[in-house]
Amino acid sequence: MSAEASAAYPPFHNHGLRLTIACVSAAVMAMAINNLLAAIVAPIFVAALLAPGAPAPPVRMFVLPAIIWVVGFLVDTATIFLGDNKDVLLAFYAWVIFLCFWDDTKAGPKPATGLILIVLVMVGTLSSASPVSTSALVDALALAAALALVAIIIAHGLAPGGLMEKDVVAAKPSSHPLRESLGRTALLMVLVSFYIMTEITGGLYVLVAAATILRLPAASRGALGLVAANIVGGAVALSAALFMAVTPSTMFDVVLFAAMVLGLGLAAEAGGKLGNLAKGATGVTIILLTIALISNDETGAYFTRVFEITLSVTYVLLGRAVLDPPDPIENTSSA
Secondary structure, eight states: OOOOHHSSSSOOHHHHHHHHHHHHHHHHHHHTTTTTHHHHHHHHOOOOOOOOTTTOOOGGGGGHHHHHHHHHHHHHHHHTTTTTTTHHHHHHHHHHHHHHHHHHHHHHHOOOHHHHHHHHHHHHHHHHHOOHHHHHHHHHHHHHHHHHHHHHHHHHHSSSSOOOOOOOOOOOOSSHHOOOOOOOHHHHHHHHHHHHHHHHHHHHHHHHHHHHHHHSSHHHHHHHHHHHHHHHHHHHHHHHHHHHHHHHOOHHHHOOOOHHHHHHHEEEEEEHHHHHHHHHHHHHHHHHHHHTTTSSTTTTTHHHHHHHHHHHHHHHHHHHHSSSSSOHHHHHHHH
């Protein structure tokens, strides 16, 4: 691999092992305190917080669960207060979502911003349809964030190592922040508006997947990579769901989940273009796998979830192909 390619796709030492330890630990801790919702969400938060090559989270990051709880409470309150005026409510959501995407354009996506965006789309959508259920969701999200941070610290202790300082590539501000932020806000608001206006509460995972994909780097250079990453993620999750459906064992589900996450993490750890593909697929795959771990409904629901997320991801990718600004790197190289 050339020096330029190595800088673009650096290796991440022990990332695969850390990711697996953190995801499984977070889910197991949540299940140990009998909180299924936190067990589902905690690995998703781990994927958002445990960036390849990143150091262990500092102590100040433990304010994040409190921030999530406060944001969830405020969103819930605003949703109830504006519940009779859906136009104003949607305008409020659009404004907050725009601010999140605008913050991403300054120096790349930040984990805290991503978690706030997830809280907004989940809590806001559920609160608009079923206010009584929202408090449990907010508590579970805050708990999941705390467990994710603890699990990540455990994982760093058991599998130290990270990105070498010489390989660090500083994130650059977007050259088209307004276009990028407005385009991604519009794409996500189509889905948010649909679920709020129809008061459907079963599609929260669709919104989380869409928000995750929208925060990935610009699609003009990486559109094919994003498509490939999500095809890989969907295929892995669909295969896992099939095995889980025919083998009704919680232990088997956990082992298979760990194996899938380890495979993705090891691929990302190796660096190179394949590692970059695995890095892009990790978030969506973990979302799909944790959804597949829900075993309190019919087998067909596994495949319905994967199908719905596949449709939403396709919509987001096609929308980004149209709305994302041109890649300045490509323009420079072609000049």
